[in-house]
Structure formats: C-alpha cells, structure tokens
Amino acid sequence: MYQLKGVTKQYRRGKEAVDALAGVDLVIGDGDRLVIQGPTGGGKSTLLQMLGGLDRPTSGTVELDGVDLASLPEARLTKVRAESIGFVFQSFNLIPTLSARENVETALVPLGMRAADRRERAAEALASVGLGERRSHLPAELSGGQQQRVAIARALVKRPKVLLADEPTGNLDESMRDEIMELLEGLWKEHGLTFVMVTHDSAIARKAPRLATIERGQIKVTERAER
Numbered sequence: 001m002y003q004l005k006g007v008t009k010q011y012r013r014g015k016e017a018v019d020a021l022a023g024v025d026l027v028i029g030d031g032d033r034l035v036i037q038g039p040t041g042g043g044k045s046t047l048l049q050m051l052g053g054l055d056r057p058t059s060g061t062v063e064l065d066g067v068d069l070a071s072l073p074e075a076r077l078t079k080v081r082a083e084s085i086g087f088v089f090q091s092f093n094l095i096p097t098l099s100a101r102e103n104v105e106t107a108l109v110p111l112g113m114r115a116a117d118r119r120e121r122a123a124e125a126l127a128s129v130g131l132g133e134r135r136s137h138l139p140a141e142l143s144g145g146q147q148q149r150v151a152i153a154r155a156l157v158k159r160p161k162v163l164l165a166d167e168p169t170g171n172l173d174e175s176m177r178d179e180i181m182e183l184l185e186g187l188w189k190e191h192g193l194t195f196v197m198v199t200h201d202s203a204i205a206r207k208a209p210r211l212a213t214i215e216r217g218q219i220k221v222t223e224r225a226e227r
C-alpha cells in the first residue's frame with residue numbers, strides 16, 4: 001500500500017522555481033487501480049516518478065508498505081525499484097540492439113538470477129503478452145503496439161507488486177490503444193497488481209473506478225462504484 005503525505009516537488013530552472021507537486025496526500029491500496037488525468041504540466045509524470053522512487057520529493061513522505069521511499073538510502077531504493085516496481089512509458093524505451101527477449105531479460109539482471117532462468121522467465125513473460133513467436137526480433141522489426149508489449153513484459157517479468165504506466169498508449173493508434181489497454185487490464189486482474197496509470201484517454205478515465213485529477217500540482221480523487 002502507498003501512503004503519501006504532504007508531497008511537494010519543486011524544480012529549479014535558473015532563478016525560476018516550478019512547484020510540480022504542491023502538497024499531495026494520497027492512499028493507494030494493494031491491488032487498486034488508479035487512473036490519473038490532468039492538463040499538460042500538471043504534475044502527473046512527477047507524481048509517478050515519486051511513486052516509482054525514480055526521484056525524491058522536495059518535502060513529504062512516500063511510503064510503500066511502511067517504507068518511506070523519500071528518505072531511503074539510494075542502494076535500498078534501487079533494490080525496491082528492481083524488485084517491486086514495474087514501469088511502462090509512452091516511448092517504449094527498448095534497447096535497439098537487443099532482441100525482444102534480451103530486452104525483457106534486462107529487468108532480471110539486477111535480481112542476480114541465473115542466465116538460464118532469466119531466459120526462461122523472459123520467454124514466459126513474452127508469451128503472456130502474446131509475443132512468444134517474436135522473441136528474437138529487434139525492436140525495429142516490431143510494430144509500435146508490439147514494442148509496447150515487449151516493454152510491458154519487461155515491466156512484469158520480475159513479478160513486481162506495483163505497475164506504473166505513464167501514457168502507455170500515447171504513441172499508438174486507436175486500435176493498438178484498445179489492445180494494449182485490454183492487455184494491461186487483464187494483467188492487472190491476473191496478477192493482483194497495484195496499478196497506477198496516467199492517460200489522456202477520456203474513454204479510459206470514464207471507466208476508471210478511481211480517478212485522480214492533477215492540476216497545478218494538486219490532486220483530487222474521485223471514487224466511483226465499480227462497473
């Protein structure tokens with residue numbers, strides 16, 4: 001479970017200061033799915049970075065299962081990221097010179113797993129996103145939707161408890177968008193993940209049981225009955 005209290009993030013650009021997060025309080029339960037919307041520059045990606053321990057807040061606490069990521073020493077934070085948190089971004093961020101399987105395997109390297117086990121787990125993860133046959137393709141040999149599937153397999157291969165997705169369908173056309181959303185939703189249910197997703201897609205937001213809107217660094221959460 002996540003518990004955020006009074007989280008602020010101030011970026012400095014020369015003399016100018018930007019309050020990307022201006023005091024965010026938020027609880028996200030285990031297995032919850034939270035959709036985040038809001039205008040560009042509102043602080044959505046910044047919040048996701050705090051949840052993922054990719055960056056630290058200027059003030060406030062970001063507890064994940066009672067451990068404050070904001071004050072955790074760097075080595076322990078790296079370990080939490082490697083073991084417990086999967087990321088999917090708008091740009092797929094695959095390594096162009098590695099095959100689909102090798103890209104997925106990169107997530108297992110920090111866990112100190114044997115090469116043979118890594119291979120097997122990566123192949124399994126690719127099969128679970130429907131890409132079992134495309135294991136040895138390079139990213140350039142895959143469509144956008146397929147590249148995002150590889151990125152999703154890479155995020156989930158370590159069996160994290162949390163999946164964070166920042167506009168995962170932002171670079172895809174409509175049909176691929178629906179496919180990827182269905183896949184993510186299926187994986188969320190299947191694995192009991194805590195799933196936080198930023199999206200500009202209002203059709204997705206309308207269906208979300210829990211919707212957060214971030215504007216000028218401030219968050220508002222709307223709860224709705226599950227549909």
Ligand SMILES: Nc1ncnc2c1ncn2[C@@H]1O[C@H](COP(=O)(O)OP(=O)(O)OP(=O)(O)O)[C@@H](O)[C@H]1O
Nearest residue numbers: 011012013018020039040041042043044045046047
């Ligand atoms: N590394 C940085 N240095 C300086 N300012 C930053 C940095 N990252 C973000 N900002 C600023 O913080 C604010 C929030 O940015 P953020 O990326 O979180 O917005 P966002 O809601 O994700 O927007 P978008 O929908 O465009 O992705 C913006 O004003 C942005 O310019």
Ligand SMILES: [Mg+2]
Nearest residue numbers: 044045046166
């Ligand atoms: Mg963003």
